[in-house]
Amino acid sequence: MNLIGHRHIWKFLVKSSRAGKISHAYLFSGPNKVGKKTLALEFIKFLNCQESDIDKRPCQKCYCCREIAKKTFPDLIFIEPQKKEIRISQIRELGWKLSLEPYSSVFKSAIIDDAHLMNKEAQSALLKTLEEPQGRAVIILVTSLPELLLPTIVSRTERIRFSFVSREEIQRYLEKRGLSSDLRERILSFSFGRPGEVIDYLNYPEKLKVIDQKIKDLEKLINSSLGERFRYAKEEGKELTRLMETLDIWLRYFRGKLRSSLKTSPKRASLAKYKKLINLIQDIELLLLRTEVNKILALETLLLEL
Ligand SMILES: [Zn+2]
Structure with missing residues (x-):
C-alpha cells in the first residue's frame, strides 16, 4: 500500500468497515503532508476494490483501484480549492452528485481536500448535506486547520487525528527503496515526520x-x-x-x-x-x-x- 505510517488509523477504518460501521462523514485532521489525503484515497480504494480476498484490498490493480488513484472514478467526487477557496457551487454539486445512485459501486465517496478553505457559504451548504441522510455515501474532509470549520460541521463528523510519522517508520521506508545512507539521512532530516515530503524528494x-x-x-x-x-x-x-x-x-x-x-x-x-x-x-x-x-x-x- 502507498502508506507510510498511520497503521493504527488504517486498522481502525478497516475494522469499522468489516463490522459495517462506517461513518457517513469523517474529518481527517493533522499537520500538512503527513498522509491524510493518501490514506483517504486508500480507504476509498479499499471500500470499492474488486479483489475477492478482503485481506488483499486495496489491490491497486483492479479498475476501481486504478481509477480512484487517478481521481477519475465515477463514484468518487474529489473537491479541492480553486484559487485558494472552495465555493458554494462546488459543494452544491457535491450534494447533487451524492443524491444520485452510484454508477458502478456500492458506495458514493467524496473527499474534500483542504476543507478549511471552504468559504462561509460553502460550509453552510455542506452542513445541509451532512444533515440529510445520503444513503450509502462516505464523505471525508481533509484539513490541517480544523479550527476554521464550523463547530456544527465538526460535530457531525467522526474525527480522525493524524500526527507526524516516526523517524523509524520513514527510515524503514527509505531503506526498502535502497537509497544510500547519506541520501536517506538528508531526506530524514528534512522531512520531519511528513511522508508527503519524503515522496516529493524522491520524485x-x-x-x-x-x-x-x-x-x-x-x-x-x-x-x-x-x-x-x-x-x-x-x-x-x-x-x-x-x-x-x-x-x-x-x-x-x-x-x-x-x-x-x-x-x-x-x-x-x-x-x-x-x-x-x-x-x-x-x-x-x-x-x-x-x-x-x-x-x-x-x-x-x-x-x-x-
Ligand atoms: Zn482493487
Whole structure:
C-alpha cells in the first residue's frame, strides 16, 4: 500500500468497515503532508476494490483501484480549492452528485481536500448535506486547520487525528527503496515526520539540491558582515514565494540544529539561540502570510539575529 505510517488509523477504518460501521462523514485532521489525503484515497480504494480476498484490498490493480488513484472514478467526487477557496457551487454539486445512485459501486465517496478553505457559504451548504441522510455515501474532509470549520460541521463528523510519522517508520521506508545512507539521512532530516515530503524528494531530487544551496548560503550569512546581510535581504526579499521557501528551509535547519544540540552538547546559550531563531522565523512567516509587511525589512530583522 502507498502508506507510510498511520497503521493504527488504517486498522481502525478497516475494522469499522468489516463490522459495517462506517461513518457517513469523517474529518481527517493533522499537520500538512503527513498522509491524510493518501490514506483517504486508500480507504476509498479499499471500500470499492474488486479483489475477492478482503485481506488483499486495496489491490491497486483492479479498475476501481486504478481509477480512484487517478481521481477519475465515477463514484468518487474529489473537491479541492480553486484559487485558494472552495465555493458554494462546488459543494452544491457535491450534494447533487451524492443524491444520485452510484454508477458502478456500492458506495458514493467524496473527499474534500483542504476543507478549511471552504468559504462561509460553502460550509453552510455542506452542513445541509451532512444533515440529510445520503444513503450509502462516505464523505471525508481533509484539513490541517480544523479550527476554521464550523463547530456544527465538526460535530457531525467522526474525527480522525493524524500526527507526524516516526523517524523509524520513514527510515524503514527509505531503506526498502535502497537509497544510500547519506541520501536517506538528508531526506530524514528534512522531512520531519511528513511522508508527503519524503515522496516529493524522491520524485524531485533537484529539490534537495536547492535545499543544499540555501543552507550553504545561510551558513555563509551567519559569518558575514552586516553589509552582506542587507544585500542578501534585498535580493531574497523580492518575491514572497521564494522568501517563504527560504524561511521554511531555515526553519528546518535550525530545528535540526536544536535537536542535535539537545542530544549531544546541551549548551544553554546555543539552545536558547536556536529556539529564539525558530520562534522569530515562525513569527515572520505568519506576518508575511497575513499582512502586507515589508518583505525585505522582515528578512533584515531576522538576519540581524543570526
Ligand atoms: Zn482493487
